[in-house]
Amino acid sequence: MTVTHSMKAIHLTFVAGLLAFTGASASDMDSNAAKISEVENGLRPAAAINGKPVPVHSLREEMTAMHVQGVSIAVIDHGRIAWSKGYGVSRHGGAPITPETLFQAGSISKSLTAVAAMQLVQDGKIQLDEDVNGELTSWHFPSNAFTKSHFVTLRQLLSHTGGINVHGFEGYAAGAAVPTLLQVLNGSSPANSPAIQVVSVPGSAWSYSGGGYTVAQQLIIDITRTPFEKWLQQQVLIPANMQHSTFSQVLPPELANYIAMPHKENGEPVAGGPYRYPEMAAAGLWTTPTDLAKFLISIQTAWNGGDGALIQPTTAKEMLKLVKSGSSMGFDIGGSGDDRYFAKGGDTTGFAGQMVAFNSRGEGVVILTNSSDGNALADELIRSVAAAYHWPALQTHMRSVGHVDGKKLHLLAGNYAYGDRGRFSIQVEGGHLSIKQILRPAESMYPQNATTWFTLSDDEKYVFNDDNGASGYIDDGGERVSFHRLKESELK
Known part of the structure; x- marks a missing residue:
């Protein structure tokens, strides 16, 4: 990817933010010391046996057992970032993880993409339940038996209900040819994924589709006539004060010292370093837990009718409405009533992470790792935070054991x-x-x-x-x- 003059300007702003950022203040860390220690030493399984103590482990123990080199966490409490902290290293023998360290966020990218798309809906640039083929100009869904009687809508693209193929994307290793977005959509060389098409009746069922989000990426480009990464920078990252995030797939040299390097499930480095993802809407975000916590707080603010959020309150209500199979537009949905929460996880080659926030409670957590298998650790950390902060959900489930022969x-x-x-x-x-x-x-x-x-x-x-x-x-x-x-x- 060629870095244009405007992109360079964005990068300079981005670097200035990086150099100024220091994470949680010393007073924040001091006031949260007991909670931090409780989280660090309270990692626990998803289930435990009734009548027996819940087994707990330290973060250090679990990082070693799971071969995770680095972890970064940001905790939301009372509607603000209570604390953020890094653990481990960015690479073997490398710098320690800090709140400023950037990670690939994988499918968490979809949540930000969904917000950008919903901004266009609230601005009247596109209809949520109309045929997206009528708005696409650079590419269209190929006509087939499924599209003749049913069209695909933006709501379906964002909620994985459009009947679209391609679950996820492998990415492109360092030195490999990277396809254009149109080559990805058409499945043409050098794309390593099949052509995106409708493979079942739109709206009839839920089926996870990174392909659908890649169509949404092209849709945003066609409507705004702006490169996707630039539009997301202007409309989501900058307004949310996400100073340490970018969708650019070619990071400038001055950012190299701030990124974590990817690792395999066994803890070994991924050869050549981070993969690139031209499917930016589905998997292209580089970010930090602190920045994602700011994003989650903005959604919480909108849901609760506050000012200055990325989207309007009515848009937040629509966006977090359950569509099918536990999914809304851009998020996974859980809980009920005042304990309802929205979440998203993601992984790429060598990175994995999770984020979750309660709609109404002003609480949440973001965890990013530089390990392909880091989500298992992230799940344990979420349960540790839930226990430490007495959340009404996301804690260890107590199970009864039956008798068998x-x-x-x-x-x-x-x-x-x-x-x-x-x-x-x-x-x-x-x-x-x-x-x-x-x-x-x-x-x-x-x-x-x-x-x-x-x-x-x-x-x-x-x-x-x-x-x-x-x-x-x-x-x-x-x-x-x-x-x-x-x-x-x-x-x-």
Whole structure:
């Protein structure tokens, strides 16, 4: 990507903000010292057994166990950023993580994209429930059997209900040719993803689609006649005072010292450094937890009718309305009533993170890591924050253990496959079942009943069909993913 004169000006402003930023004040850190210590030493699993203490670990212990090199966190309390802090290092032997360290945010980018799109709706530039093909000028959805009787709307693009393919994007390694946005949309070389198209009836079902957000990226460009990264800088990042964030995929040399470097699930560095994502709307954001906390506070402000937010209160209400399968436009939705919250997670090659905030409570947290497997750690940290600040949701679930015939445990032992490439194995050890997943330590499985088992680390349920363990599905409280036991001929 060529850095234009206007982009250079944005970068200079961005760097000035970086140099001036110091994170939470010393007084903030002092007043929050007890809470910080509680969070740092209270990481806990998604589930625990009724009648037994909830097992807790320190952040240092879990970073070591999960091979996470660096973590950054910002906590929202009483409608403001209470504290922010970094842990670990940006790379092997590198600088320590600080609140100023930038990370790739992956799919968290979608939340900011959704806000930018909803700003255009509230300004009358586009209709939320009309055919987006009528607004696109540089590219259009190919006509097929699904589009002849149903059109795709902006609401559907932003809520993963447009029936659009391409779940996510791999990104492009250092030195690799990077496609233009039109090449990504058309699936033409050097794009490494298929052409984006409608593959089911729009509006009929929820199916996660980074492809839909890439169409939204082109839509914003066509309506505003402005490069996407520049428009997001002007309309979202600068107004929210996100001084340490950018959608630019070619960071200038003066920012190099402020970025974390990516790492694989085993803690090894990603060769060549960060990948680039021309699919900026879906996965292109570089940011810090502090900046994302500012973004979340702005949404909370709008929801509660305050002034100076990124969007109007009516827009916030519409945006955080549940559409399908726990999703709104730009966020995942959970809780109810005064305990309702909005959240988003994301990952790229070598980075992962989570953010969550309550609509009405003025509370939330953002966690970013420089590890492909960092979301497991982020989940534990969220539960630690929830416990320390006595949140009404997002804490460890207490589960009861059922009774099963120990003589039948061997029927469930074996090697299993799920999804595209997922594998796990189940073994009988000491009269109970244990499960081992790739790059994860083995952990015990507990019976809810004879066919349903759960784990503590993620509270996922493994539901076996009535076929002696030959097949079943994983239920994480949202999606169900089928699995089957591998035959000897399938083992590799």
